[in-house]
Amino acid sequence: MPPKDASMRSSAMIAVVLVQFLIGALICIVGILRIDTNIEDVMQWLPDHSDERALYESLVSRFGVDDFLLVTWDGCMAGDPRRQRVEDRLQQDDVNGLVAKTISGADLLETNGAAYETPAAIIERFRGFFFGQNDQTCIAIILTQSGMTNRLESMEFVETVVRDSVGADQPGLLIVGYPAISAEGDKLIRQNLTNALLPCCLLATGVAWFFLRDLRLVLVVFLTSGVASGTSIAMVTLSGYKWGGLTSAIPALTFILSVSGTLHLINYARGAEHDSIAATALRLGWKPCLFSALTTAVSMLSLSHSEYQAIREFGFFCAVGVVNSVFWQLAFAPWALQLIAGKIETGRAGASLVRMHDWTAAHSLFVFGVFTVTLVVTASGLPLLQSGLEVEEMFGSEIATIRDVARFEAKIGPIDQTELLIEFFDADPAQVADRAAAIRQLQTALVETPEVDATLSATAWLPPESEQRGIAGVSARVLYRKKLAGLREQLTETSYLSLQSSPAGEATETWRISLRFPFSKSVDFEQLRDSVAIVAQQELVKRYSPDQIQIQQTGVGLLYHVAQNKLMADLFFNYLLAFAVICPLMMLALWSVPLGLLSMIPNCFPAICLYGAIGLWGQPIDIGIAIAGCIALGIAVDDTTHFMMRAKEIAFREGGSTRITRSAIRTAYSQCSRAMLATTLIASVGLAAFLNQTLLVMSRFSLVLILSLLIALVCDLLLLPALLYTFRVTDQVDVDA
Known part of the structure; x- marks a missing residue:
């Protein structure tokens, strides 16, 4: 190629890569700046259709919302003038219609028929609700329907008025209730995005460097995954939706999936000449990357059929994030690789992993038997699974808002x-x-x-x-x-x-x-x-x-109980739906019904094994744990897709066979196993950044997802080859040791 043509082609590639990156970065910035949250909307955590929800809505229509805030402070007695000042300002300054009315102990003493009985008798009748020890009173702030839906705004308004009227440094000042807890949850969601997302990205990139040992390749991985993660945030915020307690995990999942896909593309491009890096990566990688993204998106879209708004939105935007991720993998990463990297060395093939394959091939029946026994034992715990969806269980006990509730109940009464x-x-x-x-x-x-x-x-x-x-x-x-x-x-x-x-x-x-x-009572x-x-x-x-x-x-408490009962059915339905769609896709991708069925077993094994173990342990299933199974299925099937499709391609190239040969399995294993190990460890280490989050629903989700991915890796490296050899779906071609 003439130098001038090569220079023009290089300049064009630089321009394309820079324009793509700048557009992606701009979308990321705009989307992140418009982040808004909706954890305060209690209805997103409840099933849409049930008699109990209809009854609750009937309660609201007849009596008003049962959502309230309670305010008290040291010295908050019936005669405290600050109490009246707080109530007056709450009514006068409420321009957004958040507060329906306020009631305090003093109001009850003034209007509750004091001519018929003594103040002491009235106080005793309302003790535990409006009066506590030493006759200390409180202000009950009843919210409107708008105030209940926008709990964060309600809490901020009430807190501003109370602190201005009473004094920010007033000893014993307490503002408690579910709106206060929701406001705290909103802060935790934002902390997840700032305190956990960056460590997640850095940890995942660090593990990528450990496997790649080339800063140029790591830079491509980081840029591709970073832009994909940022644009996944923008797709939520720019569409007008708000972030909930689960959607805060979407950018981390998108980043991890992008790292995984880009790593596989780098693996496909190894050994190619510099000028053909992008072409080689796309030629070998576009099909498995697309099929992997398709199966992952399908597993996440299965959540969009949930009866829970929070789960539906999470599943939908997770799927959108997956599609966005594969776009950046194929449209940006190959060209960035060719632009930044030199010739990508073939690298180590993972001799120890290949030896593990050879041992598995020689003892396939034994390996299959061990996994079968493990599956039967752990599956016995599935009928023992119990759901748990209490709002207070979403947070750690060290949260100041939870401690304030305990202090309030000690002074006034239960809330x-x-x-x-x-x-x-x-x-x-x-x-x-x-x-x-x-x-x-x-x-x-x-x-x-x-x-x-x-x-x-x-x-x-x-x-x-x-x-x-x-x-x-x-x-x-x-x-x-x-x-x-x-x-x-x-x-x-x-x-x-x-x-x-x-x-x-x-x-x-x-x-x-x-x-x-x-509140703290179980x-x-x-x-x-x-x-x-x-x-x-x-x-x-x-x-x-x-x-x-x-x-x-x-009442909301009973609605959460109904939600617990429906959560298990929702979990199984979503998982079965994901399996029912992904399995035919795998058959289509591999052009084989037996291979498609066998390839799904290693991906279903982790969920059965892990959830069965959870049932045997007695840990209740919350929303985070419930959805982790579908997400893990979608992520784990990526490695299986790359391995199986690579084996099919090698078999066809070797002799035009429509069946996977033993030699093709071994060759694909040697080429893909190291990448499979890398992608799983990258995902697991990256998700570990969420394990210490105070928002426990995210912490549990991350833990279950990590364990699922690690079990899936073991299944891909051991169980899948054992299945292929045990059930004789391969051509019996000898393998050279």
Whole structure:
């Protein structure tokens, strides 16, 4: 080639590589600057379709949102003027409609019928909710629907108002509740992106250097993977979506997949002349890279069928990240390799790994038997799997917000709650006193159950009924009943009584009883729901027939319980869906039904083995652990695809055979095993940066994913050759030792 043509071609390549990189870098910067989060949206962690969710939405429509913040400080007594200042400013400064109303102990003393009873009696009736030890009170800030959806904004607004009104250095200042916990989660997501993503990239690049031993090659790997990771962030933010507790792992996964794919391309380009590096890498690598990306994207897209919004969005944008990753691998990496690197040396073939193949080939039946026994033993733990989705389990106990909850509960009372709804059909307004008495009696019985620590209903806002005997007592009770009938409409303002009309025109009256228990208490919601239902039924049938009442339970706590029950079914469905799509793709890629089936066994083995072990250990399955199986399947199948397709190509080149020969397996093993080892270690070491994260759902996700990938590597290096030789799907061509 004339020097002038070579110079022009080199200049054109430089221009293409620089333009690609600059465009990618610009997209990364714009996308990262627009990051917004939505962990505060509680509904993303709950299944979309269930009777319980419909009931909860009915609760919200009748009584308002049960999402609240509680504020107190040392010296927060009924007469503290700062308390009124906080309440006034919360209403006056709320331009975005985040706060529905505020209630404090002082408000209850002022408006709750002090003419009928002493302040001490009122305080005692609301103790554990609005009054604590030494009669210290608190402010309950009830959020609107908008405030619940945008918990972070609500928390920031409340915190600003409270600290300005009370003083930022006020001793014992506590602002607690699920919105405060969500705000803390938002901070942790951002910390994941800043504190874990960079170490992840650096660790993965360091391991890549260990295997490549060439800084120019490492630079190509880092640039390709860095741009792919950054643009995966941009694809979320520029599309208008927000980051959730799971999506913070997408850039790390994209980076790791890009490192893996680029490493395989470098492996394909070894030994090629400098001018043909890009062409050789693309000729040998485009097909396995595309098929690997396709199978990985499919496994992640299977999550988009989940009933959980958080899992759906994670799966969809993971798949988008995979497609984005393979684009940069094929469109940028080969040309950057040819531009930056010289001739890529053939390198070491991994003689020890080849010897492991030869041993496996000679003892294939034994290896297959060992893996089979391991699979049977661990699979026995699958029926023992249990789900766990408590919000507080997403964080470490050392989080300041969690500690503040414990301090608040020690001073005032428990803050975790569910709701019991008692609906009275054809409710006569004149008989409201009887229904109030039934609710009081029910509350007394509920507090005696071990699952419930305190209760609150609209009866707390009612004056006490006279216990005087004789004619005077009868007259007092008649007047009391008339007064309660007049107070019936006012009670709806407490958010604990709802008046509605049925389609037939009958008046229905729904009483809401809040059941509270400590946030740190490990609650068996199944037992709680059963116990409360039994007690409510036993107490109410003493006064009313079954056709006069309806008993229902709801609340965010019970919704999370429903989510736990659905999570396991969701996990198995998503995994089976991924398998059902990936398996035919592998058959198509290998042009063989037996080879496609056998190639899936090493990729399914890790999930069965690991989740079975989790079941035997007794560790509950949270969302992070649940989705790790599908993600691991998608990543692990990459190495299998590269190995099997390389073996098919070698077999065809050797003799045009449509079957994989033993010699082709050995040659492909020697060429791919080192890259398979490198990609797995790169992914595992990179993901290790997330293991010490305070956001435990990410930490557990990373741990399960790392273990899955390591087991998959062992399966690819040992089980896959054993399967190929045991089931005689290869041509029996002798292998030279």
